[in-house]
Amino acid sequence: MRSPVLEVRDLQVHFRVDAGSFFRHDYHSIRAVDGISLDVYPAETLGIVGESGCGKSTLARALLGLQRARGGSIKWLGDEFVGASEEFLRKKRREIQIIFQDPSGSLDPRMTVGEIVAEPLKTFFPSMSKMQIRERVSGMLQMVGLRSDQLNRYPHEFSGGQCQRVGIARALVVNPRLVVCDEPVSALDVSIQAQIVNLLKDLQQKLQLSLIFIAHDLSVVRHVSDRVLVMYLGRVMELADRESIYHAPRHPYTRALIESVPIPDPVRERARARRSLQGDMPSPLNPPSGCVFRTRCPFAIDRCAAEVPELEMLEDGNRVACHRHRELPGEPWPESDEADEEVSPT
Amino acid sequence: MTETTRDAFDQALDRRTIKGRSLYVDAWHRLLKNKAAVTALVVLFVMVLLVVVGPMLSQWDHEIPDWEHYSTPPSLETGHIFGTDAIGRDLFVRTMIGGQISLLVGLLATLVSLIIGVTYGAIAGYMGGRIDNVMMRFVDAVYAMPFMFFVILLMVVFGRNIFLIFIAIGAINWLDMARIVRGQTLSLKNKNFVEAARACGATEAQIIRRHIIPNLLGVVIVYVTLTIPQVILVESFLSFLGLGVQEPLTSWGALVNEGAQELETAPWSLMFPASFLAVTLFAFNFLGDGLRDALDPKDRL
Numbered sequence: 001m002r003s004p005v006l007e008v009r010d011l012q013v014h015f016r017v018d019a020g021s022f023f024r025h026d027y028h029s030i031r032a033v034d035g036i037s038l039d040v041y042p043a044e045t046l047g048i049v050g051e052s053g054c055g056k057s058t059l060a061r062a063l064l065g066l067q068r069a070r071g072g073s074i075k076w077l078g079d080e081f082v083g084a085s086e087e088f089l090r091k092k093r094r095e096i097q098i099i100f101q102d103p104s105g106s107l108d109p110r111m112t113v114g115e116i117v118a119e120p121l122k123t124f125f126p127s128m129s130k131m132q133i134r135e136r137v138s139g140m141l142q143m144v145g146l147r148s149d150q151l152n153r154y155p156h157e158f159s160g161g162q163c164q165r166v167g168i169a170r171a172l173v174v175n176p177r178l179v180v181c182d183e184p185v186s187a188l189d190v191s192i193q194a195q196i197v198n199l200l201k202d203l204q205q206k207l208q209l210s211l212i213f214i215a216h217d218l219s220v221v222r223h224v225s226d227r228v229l230v231m232y233l234g235r236v237m238e239l240a241d242r243e244s245i246y247h248a249p250r251h252p253y254t255r256a257l258i259e260s261v262p263i264p265d266p267v268r269e270r271a272r273a274r275r276s277l278q279g280d281m282p283s284p285l286n287p288p289s290g291c292v293f294r295t296r297c298p299f300a301i302d303r304c305a306a307e308v309p310e311l312e313m314l315e316d317g318n319r320v321a322c323h324r325h326r327e328l329p330g331e332p333w334p335e336s337d338e339a340d341e342e343v344s345p346t
Numbered sequence: 347m348t349e350t351t352r353d354a355f356d357q358a359l360d361r362r363t364i365k366g367r368s369l370y371v372d373a374w375h376r377l378l379k380n381k382a383a384v385t386a387l388v389v390l391f392v393m394v395l396l397v398v399v400g401p402m403l404s405q406w407d408h409e410i411p412d413w414e415h416y417s418t419p420p421s422l423e424t425g426h427i428f429g430t431d432a433i434g435r436d437l438f439v440r441t442m443i444g445g446q447i448s449l450l451v452g453l454l455a456t457l458v459s460l461i462i463g464v465t466y467g468a469i470a471g472y473m474g475g476r477i478d479n480v481m482m483r484f485v486d487a488v489y490a491m492p493f494m495f496f497v498i499l500l501m502v503v504f505g506r507n508i509f510l511i512f513i514a515i516g517a518i519n520w521l522d523m524a525r526i527v528r529g530q531t532l533s534l535k536n537k538n539f540v541e542a543a544r545a546c547g548a549t550e551a552q553i554i555r556r557h558i559i560p561n562l563l564g565v566v567i568v569y570v571t572l573t574i575p576q577v578i579l580v581e582s583f584l585s586f587l588g589l590g591v592q593e594p595l596t597s598w599g600a601l602v603n604e605g606a607q608e609l610e611t612a613p614w615s616l617m618f619p620a621s622f623l624a625v626t627l628f629a630f631n632f633l634g635d636g637l638r639d640a641l642d643p644k645d646r647l
Contacts, residue, residue, distance in 0.1 A: 064545055090547045098545045106538035110560040119556075120546035170546070 004039035011036045011072035030284045032058040034234035045211040047225030055234040056214045060182045065089035094124045097171035101183040103163035107155040114151035120174045140169045161192035178210040230254045233292040240318035250320040298334040376640040383636020386629040397445035406436035408443045409594040429614040447597040451581045452574040458516025463523025471531025564641040571634035575627040598623040
């Protein structure tokens with residue numbers, strides 16, 4: 001068995017908020033990431049899915065050390081990141097890079113594209129000559145599908161998809177081993193999404209990269225990932241290979257997510273039984289006892305409120321955190337009692 | 347399609363390297379379309395030229411009186427085109443010299459406030475938390491001190507000195523600059539590209555220098571063009587009170603003060619310096635407005 005490049009164990013990132021008045025502090029902690037464990041292997045893609053606000057982006061930032069973790073461990077090729085000095089983390093960021101969600105917002109509007117892509121080179125390799133930097137940058141731009149004569153242009157002169165290509169070039173120019181993609185395509189048009197996803201896959205093959213691909217769109221994650229991690233309220237619900245997630249989801253939350261993917265055929269879409277989730281995600285300030293998903297889970301029993309389900313390792317190597325995962329997969333989804341879901345065309 | 351047209355297409359499309367237009371170049375083009383701002387720019391250029399070259403061309407000196415003409419009205423015959431003051435000094439030369447001092451005070455005091463204000467504000471805004479709190483409360487405290495009283499005290503303790511005026515005015519004006527820059531920095535530091543720079547291994551100092559300050563420039567340029575006239579006015583006010591520059595040097599404010607005392611007998615000695623002052627202030631304000639429109643067109647469409 002290959003050994004993982006990144007090992008995350010029981011990672012916790014909490015934010016402290018002051019809910020008190022002007023005179024009295026009243027601190028609470030938001031558990032944005034609460035006990036996440038995952039491994040990333042060389043040249044594989046790990047997809048991370050979950051609703052907005054479940055802590056995906058916080059997890060991404062914590063992996064790069066951009067957000068301090070409160071507890072747990074992040075081991076990158078044997079080096080511990082949690083509690084490491086800022087100086088050490090800064091050096092290590094050459095090996096782990098990030099691609100952001102907002103393509104144009106992550107590019108400095110006052111810099112040319114060439115300067116933007118050259119910035120990591122300048123900070124990580126101060127001894128590189130101007131000529132070398134120029135060559136590397138224009139080579140990188142060609143690799144992501146931009147022309148090298150666009151080097152002197154500014155971000156506002158590019159489309160969203162092109163800006164995202166620049167973001168990819170900036171992440172890859174220093175030859176990282178792992179790239180964290182924080183919803184890299186959710187701000188783009190569907191047609192452009194496919195281009196960017198395919199570009200990432202090509203580059204991964206060419207450069208033998210490991211990718212962590214974060215998204216709330218399951219169909220995109222399905223297209224790129226080898227394994228998928230399902231997050232809810234800062235915790236891992238299920239971690240399984242792609243085929244199991246999509247064909248035999250074990251956790252009720254995973255099932256609900258897959259059911260909610262729209263079918264691009266109006267007749268079938270309308271005929272399909274609605275199994276959407278009820279209600280909103282509970283506040284991470286005050287998470288439910290036991291299983292965090294139980295408040296919205298149609299299969300919840302008393303045990304779910306009393307005991308926190310362990311992330312159980314199954315025979316096939318997949319993991320799931322649910323008390324009832326052995327009995328549930330065959331069971332039909334209970335009918336939703338919301339009446340306003342079917343809108344008749346008459 | 348024939349071969350020749352295809353070649354022409356090729357040439358037109360990508361056989362040329364494309365030079366990008368930065369946001370500043372864009373802003374400059376927008377500024378050039380604004381008639382008021384262009385006029386202001388020309389007026390300011392002419393004003394600076396006149397103020398610097400004028401005294402050299404004139405046969406008179408700003409200190410030495412012309413013993414034959416006391417308080418004479420403007421006339422080409424005597425060679426005093428703006429007339430003379432009560433003790434026979436040429437008003438044209440004095441207005442130009444006054445202009446030199448007024449513009450110099452405006453520029454230098456603004457420069458002082460610019461350097462202190464931008465550094466202070468950027469650090470406070472970027473560091474945030476307790477450092478920000480302490481730094482901005484200090485600004486509030488200095489704000490609360492009565493400015494005129496402060497200047498008068500300085501003059502009394504250290505004596506009247508032109509450099510003291512630069513420092514005094516700059517020391518007050520940087521407070522506004524620091525507040526504006528801090529606010530802008532607060533919004534900039536949460537932008538994604540700052541996070542991206544951090545992910546690229548940049549240090550805090552590099553982020554402030556490479557990303558925060560260049561992005562502040564737009565707001566700062568606008569504020570500078572609006573601060574210069576404000577500073578000129580403050581200096582004029584100080585001179586009017588008799589606290590500004592010392593004779594025989596002069597400034598527009600001091601000249602207006604002298605002119606006002608002889609308003610009934612020699613109105614020209616008020617008219618000329620006052621109109622030069624007014625035109626300059628107008629021009630700076632128009633230029634500032636034009637720059638503001640040019641640099642953030644999004645807000646005003």
